[in-house]
Amino acid sequence: MPCDDGIDTLEDAKLIAARLKASLPSSVDARLQGVMYQSIFYALVAREALLHRVVALADDAFFLFDAQRALSAAIVTRSILETMAVLGYLHDVFEKFDASGDEKTLYSRVAKVVVGARNMPDESPLAVHVLDAIRQTERRMVVPGLMSVYESLCEFTHPNWSGLLGFFGEHENAYRVVLGGPPRAVPPVDIHLAIVLSTFEALYDPLGDLIQHASEGLDRQRAGA
Secondary structure: OOOOOOOOOOHHHHHHHHHHHHOOOOOOOOOOOOOHHHHHHHHHHHHHHHHHHHHHHHHHHHHHHHHHHHHHHHHHHHHHHHHHHHHHHHHHHHHHHHHHHHHHOOOOOOOHOOOOOOOOOOOOOOOOOOOHHHHHHOOOOOOOOHHHHHHHHHHHHOHHHHHHHHHHHHEEEOOOEEEOOOOOOOOOHHHHHHHHHHHHHHHHHHHHHHHHHHHHHHHHHHHHH
């Protein structure tokens, strides 16, 4: 399981991103794919939409990092990590379904990904909480530390020391701060991208297996009804 200690460079991350991009689907078609259940259809849509989002954001992160815009690259990388963590959430959802067989609960949990929101409480289910998703994903990793990576990226995303004075200013003395020079706080975006993308890749295919297994379980439920 993710992450391999040898995966830690920007080139590793770019190779993973290229593999993910090569597998981008153009659609999810319930009729063509023989999908019989709304919960399974939503799960497939969520899985493939997450793949599209990760690939698009990775393109932006690489562009920014190569352009020496490390702060912006770190902010985008945090979004990739949040997106990847939703795969971990879906793993948890389907493992719980395997134990319970409760299709209604399965549907409501998957719907949080596909149509969930936090600004439309009366119209949509409450979206997945990313911190919960990160914790669920981290439990699946051989080497812990995903939350630490996220917290590091948050320090650059927010105007805390790393994302503000550590990046844009330096005290020359007690009465003078020089602004706009070389940053003192530089996020290790290359390593973080490799960790996040390798984890996404490691979770993506097994989620497909879990979805297929759930579909077969629903078939058995229907046959036994």
